[in-house]
Structure formats: structure tokens, C-alpha cells
Amino acid sequence: xxxxxxxxxxxxxxxxxxxxxxxxxxxxxxxxxxxxxxxxxxxxxxxxxxxxxxxxxxxxxxxxxxxxxxxxxxxxxxxxxxxxxxxxxxxxxxxxxxxxxxxxxxxxxxxxxxxxxxxxxxxxxxxxxxxxxxxxxxxxxxxxxxxxxxxxxxxxxxxxxxxxxxxxxxxxxxxxxxxxxxxxxxxxxxxxxxxxxxxxxxxxxxxxxxxxxxxxxxxxxxxxxxxxxxxxxxxxxxxxxxxxxxxxxxxxxxxxxxxxxxxxxxxxxxxxxxxxxxxxxxxxxxxxxxxxxxxxxxxxxxxxxxxxxxxxxxxxxxxxxxxxxxxxxxxxxxxxxxxxxxxxxxxxxxxxxxxxxxxxxxxxxxxxxxxxxxxxxxxxxxxxxxxxxxxxxxxxxxxxxxxxxxxxxxxxxxxxxxxxxxxxxxxxxxxxxxxxxxxxxxxxxxxxxxxxxxxxxxxxxxxxxxxxxxxxxxxxxxxxxxxxxxxxxxxx
Numbered sequence: 152x153x154x155x156x157x158x159x160x161x162x163x164x165x166x167x168x169x170x171x172x173x174x175x176x177x178x179x180x181x182x183x184x185x186x187x188x189x190x191x192x193x194x195x196x197x198x199x200x201x202x203x204x205x206x207x208x209x210x211x212x213x214x215x216x217x218x219x220x221x222x223x224x225x226x227x228x229x230x231x232x233x234x235x236x237x238x239x240x241x242x243x244x245x246x247x248x249x250x251x252x253x254x255x256x257x258x259x260x261x262x263x264x265x266x267x268x269x270x271x272x273x274x275x276x277x278x279x280x281x282x283x284x285x286x287x288x289x290x291x292x293x294x295x296x297x298x299x300x301x302x303x304x305x306x307x308x309x310x311x312x313x314x315x316x317x318x319x320x321x322x323x324x325x326x327x328x329x330x331x332x333x334x335x336x337x338x339x340x341x342x343x344x345x346x347x348x349x350x351x352x353x354x355x356x357x358x359x360x361x362x363x364x365x366x367x368x369x370x371x372x373x374x375x376x377x378x379x380x381x382x383x384x385x386x387x388x389x390x391x392x393x394x395x396x397x398x399x400x401x402x403x404x405x406x407x408x409x410x411x412x413x414x415x416x417x418x419x420x421x422x423x424x425x426x427x428x429x430x431x432x433x434x435x436x437x438x439x440x441x442x443x444x445x446x447x448x449x450x451x452x453x454x455x456x457x458x459x460x461x462x463x464x465x466x467x468x469x470x471x472x473x474x475x476x477x478x479x480x481x482x483x484x485x486x487x488x489x490x491x492x493x494x495x496x497x498x499x500x501x502x503x504x505x506x507x508x509x510x511x512x513x514x515x516x517x518x519x520x521x522x523x524x525x526x527x528x529x530x531x532x533x534x535x536x537x538x539x540x541x542x543x544x545x546x547x548x549x550x551x552x553x554x555x556x557x558x559x560x561x562x563x564x565x566x567x568x569x570x571x572x573x574x575x576x577x578x579x580x581x582x583x584x585x586x587x588x589x590x591x592x593x594x595x596x597x598x599x600x601x602x603x604x605x606x607x608x609x610x611x612x613x614x615x616x617x618x619x620x621x622x623x624x625x626x627x628x629x630x631x632x633x634x635x636x637x638x639x640x641x642x643x
Contacts, residue, residue: 167472171465178457186446193445194408201415201431202404208371208429209404209417216335216422219256220318222246223337223349226259230349231341235263235273247276257332257354260299261339263347266307268300273347298324299334303350306336310345314338318422323381333381335422371431373419381427412438491537492544494559500566503556507568507613514613515569515577518623519547519584520631522603524563531600539602542591550583566620574610581608605631 226246230238238261247259261274302321309319321334336350372380404417412435419427433441489496507514521527521543528536540563547557547565556568569577584606592601607627611619 167465167469171462171469174461174465175458178461182457189446190442193442194413197413197433197441198406198415201413201433202406202417205371205415205417205429205431206404208431209419212373212419212423212427212429213421216320216419219335219351219353220337220422223259223318223335223351226261226349227337227339230261231339231346234341235261235346238274240274243274244276255354256351258352260303260350260352261347262303262307262350264307264345266300266303266347268297268304272300272303272350299332299352302334303336303348306334306348306350307345310336310338310348314340314345320422320426322375322426371429374416374428374430376426376428378430380430408438411435489544489559492541492559494544494548494557494565497558497560499556500558500560500568503568504616507570507616510613512571512613513573513610514616514619515567515572515580515608515610516616516619516623517567517569517577517581517584518607518620518627519543519565519567520605520627521563522605522631523600527600531597535597535600542595542602543604546587546591547584550587551580566623570613572610577608577610581606 226243229243229246233239243261247256257277259276260272262272266272302324306319306321310316316338319336324332324334333353334350335353336348338348339346374380404415406413406415408414411432413433415431416428418424419429488494521539524536524539527539540559543565544557544559547567551557551567551569554570558566558568560566567580569580572580584604588602588604595602605627607623607625607630609619609623609626
């Protein structure tokens with residue numbers, strides 16, 4: 152039974168420790184899931200924001216190009232109606248100046264069919280108050296517009312091959328004046344076929360202003376059909392948007408996460424269909440910082456505080472369990488042991504009675520009583536009597552084996568239960584008790600009193616425990632009366 156209770160105490164400590172370990176594991180798992188949920192929700196929000204940004208920028212660029220194209224179409228219709236030789240220069244000047252001021256157009260050209268770039272266009276409207284509208288300067292420096300003129304020549308060829316094309320947008324132009332831009336053209340048709348084209352030079356500023364106004368805090372730029380930014384810084388990573396620019400179809404924005412970061416792309420409709428797309432990139436490092444700011448690191452404050460409080464409470468509980476286990480041992484000892492002598496109490500005898508009865512083994516029983524104990528209490532006082540009782544219990548425990556049970560059954564009566572014992576060993580133990588008694592008397596002389604024990608012993612099977620105890624008592628009383636032969640104790 153004592154082993155059973157001890158096992159329960161150890162099990163309680165183990166259960167508490169395992170629960171503490173499980174708590175740490177569950178909190179860590181929950182924190183990881185929480186961070187995953189926050190990360191997923193944040194990525195959804197960020198993706199939506201980037202998709203909206205590129206969609207708004209794409210729509211703004213499309214509206215801008217359509218607006219410029221409508222102006223060029225109006226110019227084309229006026230020129231087609233009047234002919235190239237009789238163009239209403241003042242009217243065209245008014246229209247182009249309005250377009251230039253409102254839409255950030257650098258120049259508007261009118262080019263005849265067969266233009267080779269060796270001479271300037273027949274009309275060039277620039278945002279320059281010193282230059283007259285439609286003025287043709289024979290001394291014009293063609294080297295500054297070589298790229299533009301070559302692009303116009305290419306557009307004329309394209310319209311010749313595809314006469315039904317409404318407009319055409321060039322790729323990025325690297326001009327001799329170290330400026331960048333794009334050429335947007337609209338054909339001028341007459342009954343005789345293609346007369347020429349109306350062209351607008353679009354500078355880099357239009358992209359900067361439009362994207363800044365439409366994309367808010369998201370950094371966006373325009374890419375061509377190959378995924379190359381048309382007006383971006385040289386350090387811009389183009390590989391991360393190249394595949395998206397090719398796969399983006401229709402007008403719906405596409406947003407994906409790659410090794411380079413978060414990339415959103417939306418094609419531009421109108422004259423730029425199939426040529427331009429608006430792209431926004433959040434680099435991987437910035438994306439990691441963004442996620443880290445919302446989810447926290449592996450050991451964020453929330454996790455550390457939760458684990459700290461939980462482990463502190465768990466350790467307190469573990470300490471409390473250990474404390475009560477120790478207290479239980481003390482209570483058990485107090486319940487099982489006699490407080491004066493340290494021998495087992497009658498409670499233990501009752502507890503082991505059923506166990507001994509269930510076992511069929513050889514059991515030795517020794518009944519012991521102190522002689523003249525009442526006289527000792529009356530003459531020397533109870534303190535001396537208590538000393539004799541404690542000394543008796545001690546010498547009995549020293550004389551028997553560690554597995555034997557010494558029980559104080561009454562005031563000055565003791566009982567010893569010896570399991571799995573032989574008659575020879577029983578005689579040796581009785582002799583040890585008597586010798587220990589003599590040695591104690593020699594070492595602790597008392598005036599007029601000596602420690603004297605009456606002993607009764609019997610040997611039998613454990614199933615007859617009650618009978619053996621009664622017979623040992625009887626023999627002990629015979630020994631006290633001087634009628635018991637010490638060696639005639641064996642009983643079957």
C-alpha cells in the first residue's frame with residue numbers, strides 16, 4: 152500500500168510536468184497558427200491593395216492615351232478635310248496647345264505619307280512660345296529628333312501594311328537629347344488612301360505624374376510587352392515582372408509572390424493594348440519586414456509573456472504538488488508511526504493483516520512486553536518510562552531485518568512480524584533482542600530499575616495470523632510469569 156501511494160505521488164509529479172510540456176507545445180503551435188492567419192490576412196490585404204493600385208494606374212494611363220488619341224484623331228480629321236497643303240494652322244495650333252498644356256505632350260507632328268526623316272515634318276507644334284505653329288525651319292537640326300523621325304517612318308510603314316489600324320504606340324525612345332519618350336500616332340486617311348499621320352511625343356513626365364496620382368503610396372511603373380520598365384531606374388529588377396507581363400491578359404490585374412517579392416501587373420487598355428502594363432513590386436526584403444511588423448518574430452512579446460506566465464504557474468503548481476507530496480509522506484509517517492517510539496502503530500497492523508492472510512508463507516510472530524513498567528513510571532516518572540519505551544523500540548528495530556515490522560500495540564507492548572523466516576533465524580533474533588537489552592542496561596544504568604522484556608514467539612503460516620498473535624501473547628505472559636521455556640517456541 153505504501154508503494155501504491157508512493158507511485159501515485161510520483162505519477163502526480165510526472166503528470167504535472169507533462170502538462171507543463173504540453174502547454175508549451177500547444178501555445179507554440181497556436182502562436183504559429185495565429186501568425187500564419189495574420190500573415191495570410193495581411194497578404195490578402197496587401198495583394199488587394201497592390202491590385203487596386205496597378206488597376207487604377209492602368210486605367211489612368213489608358214484614359215490619358217485615349218484622350219491624346221482623340222485629340223490626334225480630331226487633328227487627323229481636320230487635315231484630311233482640308234488637305235495637307237491647306238491645313239488651318241491657327242485652328243490646329245489652338246487644339247494642340249490645349250492638348251499640350253492639359254496632357255503633358257511635348258510635341259505634336261503632322262507628317263505626310265512618304266516621310267523619310269531627312270527633312271522635318273510639314274508641321275510641328277511644340278510647347279514653345281518663341282516658335283510659330285506649323286513653322287518649317289530648313290536649318291532645323293535633325294540630329295536631335297533622329298529617333299523620333301525614324302519611329303515616325305516605321306509607323307508609316309506599319310499603317311501602309313495595316314490600313315485599318317486606329318492608332319500605334321511606340322516603344323521607349325532613347326533620344327539624342329538624352330530624354331525618353333514614346334510616340335503615339337493616328338493615321339490621316341483620305342479617299343486616295345493614307346495621306347500621312349498625326350503624331351504626339353509623350354515625355355517621361357506623364358508617367359511620373361499619372362502613376363503618382365493614381366497609385367498613392369504604392370511604387371508602380373510601366374513595363375512593355377517584354378516586361379522591361381519603359382521609364383524606370385536602371386536598378387529596377389525587371390526579371391521579376393517579365394513572366395507576369397507576358398501572362399497578363401485582358402484587363403484584370405494579376406498579383407503573385409515570387410522570390411523577388413510581391414509583384415502586381417495590370418495591362419493598359421486603349422492604344423497601349425498588348426504593349427504596356429503597369430507593374431508594382433514590393434521587394435522580398437521589404438515584404439519580409441512588412442510581414443514581420445505585423446506578425447512579430449518567433450519570440451514576440453505575446454508569446455514570451457504567455458509562455459512566461461504559463462510556465463511560472465506550472466512551476467508553482469509543480470512546486471505545490473511536490474510540497475504536498477512531502478507533506479503526505481509526513482502525514483503518512485505520522486499515521487503509520489508511533490510518535491514516541493518510532494515503531495509502527497496498530498493502523499499498520501490492520502493494513503497488512505489482509506495482505507498477510509492472502510499469502511501462504513511462513514510467518515514469525517514475537518510478542519514483547521516491558522516488565523515492571525508501571526513501577527518504573529511510579530518511582531522514576533513518566534519521562535523515564537518514555538525513555539525506556541523509545542529504547543525498547545530502537546533495540547527491537549536494530550535486532551530485526553529491514554523487511555520485518557515492529558508494531559507498538561499498546562502502552563508497553565510490542566509485536567514483531569517476521570515474514571519468510573526459519574525457526575533458527577527466529578531464535579537468533581530473540582537472542583539478539585535479549586543481548587541488546589543487556590547491553591543497554593550496562594550502557595544506561597538506572598537507580599533501582601533496569602530494562603527487562605518478556606518475550607513470546609511462535610512460528611506458523613501467515614493465513615493463521617490472528618491465531619499466531621494470540622499464541623505469541625500467551626507465551627509472552629508465560630515468560631513474564633517465569634513458566635515459558637525460551638527455546639520451546641516453534642509451532643506448526
